[in-house]
Amino acid sequence: MTVPFLETDGLTMRFGGLTAVDGLSFKVEQGAIHGLIGPNGAGKTTTFNMISGFYKPTAGQVRLRGEVISGLAMYQVARRGVVRTFQHSTLFAELTVLENALVGTHMNFRPSIFAAITGRDAENRRGARVRAEETLDFFGLLGHAHERAGDLPHGHQRALGLAVAMAAHPEVMLLDEPFTGMNPEETNRMMALMFKLRDSGVTILIVEHDMHAIMGLCDRITVMNFGRLLTEGVPREIRAHPDVIEAYLGGGRHVA
């Protein structure tokens, strides 16, 4: 039996008396774009936060290639190759675009105080810079390298958010609602970037509301409702699944 690439196993999160996520198990294949969707309050973001190490699960595990990564601090999860992005335009707004990407290279080019003082980190700095510039080029931001990140237009800021994560050379990228507040044109451009990311070998897990983007983008989709797994499948199956339609549009069994 092969070990799954990324899997959650009985993942549970309780906040006091509220069970936000209840025994969720699903698997993500390597090299896929995997969507995690569900109506508001389904526990998507909580799940996301548990995978990225932002929350410690009450019970259950997250495993990457069989290694348990749940319960580790966020930076430790990142060092195992699972890097997340944030909702909205979370960036180092005061730093330049290039500096943002340079922070992303932190793990691969670990700075050292003593080398910095004696000047023996020149090679390390050069490597980090090359990596940062490559990443900016990948996302079409190299022309903006010396602008202040906070001054970029919205779409570019989102792309830069991806670039910071990408500069870290992750195996898995966790994207938290990357399409929120985007117009259709920006959404299409973002989708193109994500296909490009996948083709470069990065596995992507997306939490998203935007059905259009999710259906067009994902290889597999996991649907959650009320903290539990509702169903899983390829976009065509999900679109036609009666439980999903009911969860989104409301049905006779649980009228609000």
Place this chain on the structure above:
Amino acid sequence: MLHILGWPALAAAMIALPHGLSFSQQEILVFLTINVLLVTSYRLLTLTGEWSLGHVVMMGVGAYASALYTKELGIFVPLSMLLGAVTAALIALILSFPLLRMKGFYFLIGSFAAGEIIRLLWKRFRNPFGGPKGIKKIDPMPDFDAGFYSFDFFEPVSYYYFALVVVGVSLWIMWRIERSPVGLTFHAVHWQDKLAEAAGVNVRAYRTRAFVIASGFAGLSGTLLAHYIGTINPNSFDVEMMVFVLTWAIVGGTATFYGPIIGCIVLTILNEIVLREMGFEQMRPLIYGLLLICSVLFLPKGLESVVQGLLARRKDSPASGEEKA
């Protein structure tokens, strides 16, 4: 041109400076040099976004440690200074475990409490800290004949040169740290600690590093002070002194490396030369408070923003364009 000639010219000016001053002004110059190190080390801490109220106490830790090492253990003074700085850094490392669990306002209050605890320990324990009267007759720097210049460290000019070298090297080290990827990581931790952590930065470790390094250099400035004035007591490092450091940093601005240094120099000149000459010495806290309010209201980015404005104007002017060509 400026880059090649600027540094030697500055060094020459610094060396020549004390010879144009009176004895009491020379003494002030020594304190000013020490305070520049103190306020610059404070800025290093603020890079990670944390403002401490215990920084002056860390200076005191260095001063007490170095004074005791020479008095009790007979350690050679320059060496004990280094050990004093290391001691301050180690104490900061220990304090970081409870303190750096907090951020922002809570860290501010926590650092104040930690500082007061240390000060109360100095007051309470006569042995070895000397109680409220502190430590007296601290060994001075031993005299030293360099051939071209005979250093007598009771003389302010000699001590000024010594402090200038120590402070210069320290500033250079802090400058290198800030301009390195480590400094960039400090900024990253300041602006978005969650995003930095998602990029694999151990945020807690970096905040600890900034706190420990800053405290080490504060401790070094304390040792410079202790071996110059020869007597220290818990009140030398009280919250009033901390307020002065805060005022220098805020009036100068903390966005640039030189901002706090400008703040320190300008306010010291204002205080020691203008106010003392005019006999307003007693009103110093009042005037500092007024200055702080005025600078927050009218110069929110500090004196450094004035300098930045001047530099930008010079760059834009046609004269410098010709220079470049």
